[in-house]
Amino acid sequence: MKTPWYKEPWAWLVFFLPLSAVIAGITTLFIALSDPDDLVVGDYYKKGKAINLEITKIKQAQKLGISFGLKFVDGELVIKPTGIEKKFPLLNVNFYHPTLEEKDFYLALTQDGSGNFRHTIEQNVDGKWRMTITPFENNWKIQNVITLPQTEFIDIKPRPIEAN
Structure with a gap:
């Protein structure tokens, strides 16, 4: 069978x-x-024009001699001007995570009595970040890749994109 x-x-x-x-x-x-990829850019031409504008802002910061020191210890971010002796009414500080867009965050900082910019950050920000600093007028820009936490002040100077 x-x-x-x-x-x-x-x-x-x-x-x-x-x-x-x-x-x-x-x-x-x-x-x-x-789960689409957030890193893909749709309009390359507009992105290229924006990059050229950003390079102009970085060169303006270099010409003005603007630089900062940055320290991040125990959840407190301290940014102190080390370049020109100009008072900034407001600094726009953006932190961009290398791969996860939802971890990006923005800070609008004003100077304290000692001339430093301080902010307490509650979330975990350990690791590598791309950071940008611009003034309220948005006429110059500094961008650096940093690793947090930083127990000592590190130099934040205007550098072209290729130098990061």
């Missing part, structure tokens, strides 16, 4: 291999559609 096909182990193996490939393909498609 012949056994039915569904009782043969080889028949199930033949069905299982293509079925597992289909399941893996559907899973891959679901992951790709539900």
Whole structure:
């Protein structure tokens, strides 16, 4: 007597291999559609024009001799001007995480009585960050790649994008 096909182990193996490939393909498609890559830029021409404008702002900061010292210890960020002796009414400070956009954050800082800019940061910011500093007028820009925490002051100077 012949056994039915569904009782043969080889028949199930033949069905299982293509079925597992289909399941893996559907899973891959679901992951790709539900979690798009944030690092892809759609309009390269506009992005290129914006980069040229940013380079002009960095060169302006170099020409003015603007620089800062930065320290981050026990959740307290301290930025002190070390370049020109100009008072800044407000500094815009942006922190960009290298891979996770949702970790990016922005600070608007004013000077305290000693001339430093201070802020207490509650979230965990350990690791590598791209940081930008611009004034309220937005006529110059400093950007650096830094690693936090920093127990001693580090120099934050205007550098072209390639030097980071």
